[in-house]
Structures are given as C-alpha cells and as structure tokens.
Amino acid sequence: MPGALQGLRVIELAGLGPAPFCAMLLADHGADVVRIERPGAGGALGLPPKYDVAARGRRTLALDLREPASVGQVLELVAQADVLIEGFRPGVMERLGLAPEVCLARQPRLVYGRMTGWGQHGPLAHAAGHDINYIALAGALHAIGREGQAPVPPLNYVGDYGGGAMLLAFGVLAALFEAQRSGRGQVVDAAMTDGAALLSAMFYGLHAAGAWGGPRGANLLDSGAHFYDTYRCADGKYVAVGAIEPQFHAELLQRLGLEAAEFKGQHDARRWPAYKARLAAVFASRSRAEWCALLEGSDACFAPVLDWDEAPRHPHNVARGTFVEVDGVVQPAPAPRLQGTPAAPPRASQPPLTDAASVLRDWAGGAGAGSYNPPA
Numbered sequence: 001m002p003g004a005l006q007g008l009r010v011i012e013l014a015g016l017g018p019a020p021f022c023a024m025l026l027a028d029h030g031a032d033v034v035r036i037e038r039p040g041a042g043g044a045l046g047l048p049p050k051y052d053v054a055a056r057g058r059r060t061l062a063l064d065l066r067e068p069a070s071v072g073q074v075l076e077l078v079a080q081a082d083v084l085i086e087g088f089r090p091g092v093m094e095r096l097g098l099a100p101e102v103c104l105a106r107q108p109r110l111v112y113g114r115m116t117g118w119g120q121h122g123p124l125a126h127a128a129g130h131d132i133n134y135i136a137l138a139g140a141l142h143a144i145g146r147e148g149q150a151p152v153p154p155l156n157y158v159g160d161y162g163g164g165a166m167l168l169a170f171g172v173l174a175a176l177f178e179a180q181r182s183g184r185g186q187v188v189d190a191a192m193t194d195g196a197a198l199l200s201a202m203f204y205g206l207h208a209a210g211a212w213g214g215p216r217g218a219n220l221l222d223s224g225a226h227f228y229d230t231y232r233c234a235d236g237k238y239v240a241v242g243a244i245e246p247q248f249h250a251e252l253l254q255r256l257g258l259e260a261a262e263f264k265g266q267h268d269a270r271r272w273p274a275y276k277a278r279l280a281a282v283f284a285s286r287s288r289a290e291w292c293a294l295l296e297g298s299d300a301c302f303a304p305v306l307d308w309d310e311a312p313r314h315p316h317n318v319a320r321g322t323f324v325e326v327d328g329v330v331q332p333a334p335a336p337r338l339q340g341t342p343a344a345p346p347r348a349s350q351p352p353l354t355d356a357a358s359v360l361r362d363w364a365g366g367a368g369a370g371s372y373n374p375p376a
Helices: 018-028 068-078 092-096 100-106 131-137 157-182 192-199 201-208 246-256 269-283 288-295 315-320 357-364
Strands: 009-013 032-037 059-062 083-086 111-116 186-191 228-232 238-242 302-304 323-326 329-332
Touching (some): 018 032, 018 111, 068 100, 068 357, 083 157, 111 157, 131 192, 157 186, 157 192, 186 192, 192 201, 228 269, 238 288, 246 288
Parallel strands (some): 009 083
Antiparallel strands (some): 238 302, 323 329
C-alpha cells in the first residue's frame, strides 16, 4: 500500500531540524513531497544524501530563490500543491515573493505551514535561536537534569522534533481536514516555544497543584524517585526502571531479592535518596545482561539502556521492524503504523534535480490542484 497520504502534494522549502522532519513524516505516509534547496547546498548535513535520513522519501529541486525565474517555478508548483512547509525566520518568505497571501492567491486551498522557534510575532520573533533556547523559554529545560546540577539539554528532541515538527504535522493535517469542508486554506504558525510549552502541559498542572514543586531532579519523573531512574551495572552499562505503580514496584523489589519492608513509603520523597543508594548498590553487583535475563519482559517496568548500535538489534525492535536499512544506512522505520494503509518502505534521499519541469509534468497529469482526499 502506498500510504494514507497518497495523492497529497507538498512543497518543502529546505532548512534545518523540524521542517525537514515534518516533511519526512508526511512523505513516509505517502505524500508526494518536493524539497527545494539552493544549488550547491549539499543537503542539511553536508554528507552524501543517503545519510540525511530526515530528507528520505522525496524528490529535491535545486533552485536559487534569489532568482525571479526560480520563484516563478515555485509558484507554478504552488498552484498544483496542497501544502507548503517553510522554516525560515519571519519575513524571509515575504522578501522572496512567496508570502502566504501570494501563494494562497495561486492556490486558495493551500495549507501554508510555517515553522519557527519563537513564532511569527512577539518580541523575540526575529531573533536567532536553536532548540536549547526555545525549550528554555518554555520552562521545559529547567525541569531536565539531576538535583543540584545544571539543566541537561535533551539533544534536540523537545523543541525541534516534539514541539516543532510533530506539532507542525498535526497542524497541517488539521488544516487539511478543515479545507476539505470549507475549500479554504490557511496559515499554520508552529513555534517551538509554543510546542515545548504544550508538551509540558501535565507538569504545569502538577506544579499548580503543588505536586511538582521540588528542585530539579527531586520529583517523580525527573530522576528524583528511586523507582524512576537509570542505574549503572557491573560492566559499566546502564538499565532503566520505571516502577511507579505499587504492584510494579513490589515486583521490582521481589525480583531484585529485596524485602518490601525495607522500602516502606514508596512515594515519600524524603526516603528516596536512601532507597536510590540501595538500588544502585544492587544493580552494580551484576552485568546488564544478567539483569536483562532476570527482569526484561516482567512487570518490573525495566529496560536496558541501549546505544545507537544496540537498539536496532534488540529482539523486540527486530520483531516489530522498528528499524530498517535503506541504502546501507540503518534508520528508524516510518511510524505510527496504520493497519489499512501502511507506509511503504522509505527511499533514501536522492541528488537534487535542476529544474521543476518533471515535477510540474507529474502534478499536471494528476487530479488537479487542491483535490486531495484521503484514500477510501
């Protein structure tokens, strides 16, 4: 099956981080995504295309948008497109002649997705920044780290990908759903500050209720609790436990050979440091493989902490096909899994084309602009 988004036509103005990841999500599920990047850009990573996993599954056009002729080609594509995604600072698309009102005049049903860090308006809208800055402003970064230590940047998962790309994809699909009813497109303003704040919704609620008021690293899910943390094993590798519920906590203790009476008051935060020291000593007594043999697959809420090479080889990931190999590059498979219209195996990113003629011919032979409807 070609995927649930077969027939969806998407233009992606190439950039870094969240916009390409959003385009990848759409392409994984069957959308025809055309990526536009400047000539000689060499891809987002400066590596051979097959290693640019976030650029997989779509054609690339090399167009210099400083040239009026290239802008004209983009507008020809816009007239046949359902979605446009861009990740520039506010005002850049306007200066290029590709402002939302210009594109919507060409294609009234167009969903115009805008991905920025700070949003399209506000005092910081035109400032430079990266994931770490956006999640700091949203309050998310403050919460991540060990007690008494500095906040720890969680790679760029929270801002770029969770609060950025995935919420942009959600906004684009929501706007497409509305356009099917009204016949009108619209602008989707996706800001990583907004998204990182939204991802923190539960924690803002807990904070307001007085249930998340301790310092960083001293709360339920931030490594404060002995039953929700990582532990070093005898071989220097790590395991993760998340035995929050009483029955799972009891099973963890039982399998570790510990007496429940030794861990009275599971949720008494005053006791957590002592309990954590006890668990650390126990986990340090055996290798990670030994703990996996004893705990994995049980209700102790346990998993080994795997590295980039180990994770694709784990039996559970192998059984589910969580990772695939494309042109010799091991990478995550498309997700989530749709039973009726599963995603096709991803294709590696290809070297860019030099003009839009082939894409325009393909799109001109299709059902027509703004005609996307989900497969029956």
